[in-house]
Amino acid sequence: MIRCSSRRRGYGDRRRHESARPQRGGLLIPPGRLRASWRLRVDLGVTPPAGNPGRGIAHRRVASAEQGGTVPVRQGSRPLVPRRAQPARFDQRGTPVKRRTLVALGVTGAAVAVLTTPAAAQTSDPSAAVQAVLDNVWVLVAGALVFFMQAGFALLESGLTRSKNVTNIMAKNLADMSVGVLAFLAVGYALAFGSGNAWWGTEGFFLSGSALFEFGSSGVGNLSTATFFFFQVVFAATAVTIASGAMAERARFKAYLLFSLVMSAFIYPLVVHWTWGGGLIADISIGGAVYSDFAGSTVVHSTGGWAALMGAMFLGPRLGKYGPGGAPRPIPGHSMPMTILGVFILWLGWFGFNAGSELAADGVVMGVALNTAGAAAASTLAAGAVVWLKTGKPDVAMAGNGTLAGLVGITAGCATMNVLGSLVTGAVAGVLVVYSVFFIERKGVDDPVGAVSVHGVCGVWGTLAIGLFARYDDAFLGRDNAGLFYGGGGWQLLVQLIFVLIVLGWTVVTTGILFAVLRRFGALRVSAAEEARGLDLAEHGAGAYPSDPMPRDERAYERP
Incomplete structure (x- = not known):
């Protein structure tokens, strides 16, 4: 031996x-x-x-x-x-x-296989082909992270609502992605990025007229149309699902499906066309300054936030939310662990949301990720400290909303601010979200998850913050403009304000008309009896936490 x-x-x-x-x-x-x-x-x-x-x-x-x-x-x-x-x-x-040798050979073989595909063979420069592959792979991975944010929204909203409405929350988030993909594929993508006029696109419905899988076919760097569509459709679903939490516990599921369809196919795509699509807002130039919204503080989050505001206003408050004198009453959610887990999932997905918006695998991605993490951390601590001083308790749910507020706030300027600017932007967002939640609640608007404050209000702040903290050297993709504190004057701040007001007006008017029509025909809100019973059983016939349906008497299980 x-x-x-x-x-x-x-x-x-x-x-x-x-x-x-x-x-x-x-x-x-x-x-x-x-x-x-x-x-x-x-x-x-x-x-x-x-x-x-x-x-x-x-x-x-x-x-x-x-x-x-x-x-x-x-x-x-x-x-x-x-x-x-x-x-x-x-x-x-x-x-x-050695095992690592075999792994290296496998990776090399896979890379060779990718680079010899027709898409990669369009260029004779090997380094350019490799970069094209990296760009597309990175944007696909970032899009997958943004897709996973739907799970974060579902957990966050479910945790902040009562257990009798959890199934309804999950169903709405599932519907947002399913309806959103089909609506954006059929109509929304063409309206947003199709060639046409300054108001809307007129070509590319059902992704027609483009080589889907060829690198560069999207017209955005090295990205294929398929890659670019995937990244944009998960953004569209995010904008829609923001309103889900604000409308929780009292909206009819059919009405929400209609809202999801209209938002994905029409309202959100036109905002995208006016901005990222080079349309109406992109054409505005004052003093040489043009709008800037790198990843969508206003394009995505404020659009969803203002839709959430209109939904909450037309629905009215939940039963028992306000007393006889109009004083708000707390309606606690059923699971704080679900809420905080949802916050962490959203924080993770935001690295894909912001860093992926570079639409290329380059050095900018690392700076964007750093600014995203810093702003969220500063906002979490700021919100936690403010609510602690205000109420005498370190409210964990409010601190979680502070995290999201910082992420929303830095989304616009994550690529154009330095680390100090991102920290200040996040900290201000954390303070702002606390006061905004209490203010909106006092005004009679019942927002169970604080979506209006997090996405609407802090989205506006993040967009305006560019006019203050954007750096002069590399702001706005090379344009010679900057924020007020970095030598750019006040023109950029003015352009950002005009941009915010246009999106606010468009979203409020369109979603307001939609919700008003639904309410006029009695299709927007469930009955008082259904609301008291819970939407899980009233709308879906299945509770999230059903009790044991079997008889308690053990003799009932015996065979005759």
């Missing part, structure tokens, strides 16, 4: 290695290759499959790599086989093949 101490990992001393001699028919182990860590195989007496000795199953005898010998074992014992002496790990020359 070959015996070796297992007191430490790594190579043993040479004297111990040289003293180890193979028994008759044993495995020849080169000196210096013996390790003090061993792989044990269970002695079951099972013969390994031909051509694959010693891999996948335990067996009694292990074939030698070069000699065809075996390691003798005692009956009922386990053979000690050095890790590097396993036949499956040797090539034809008896040289050990």
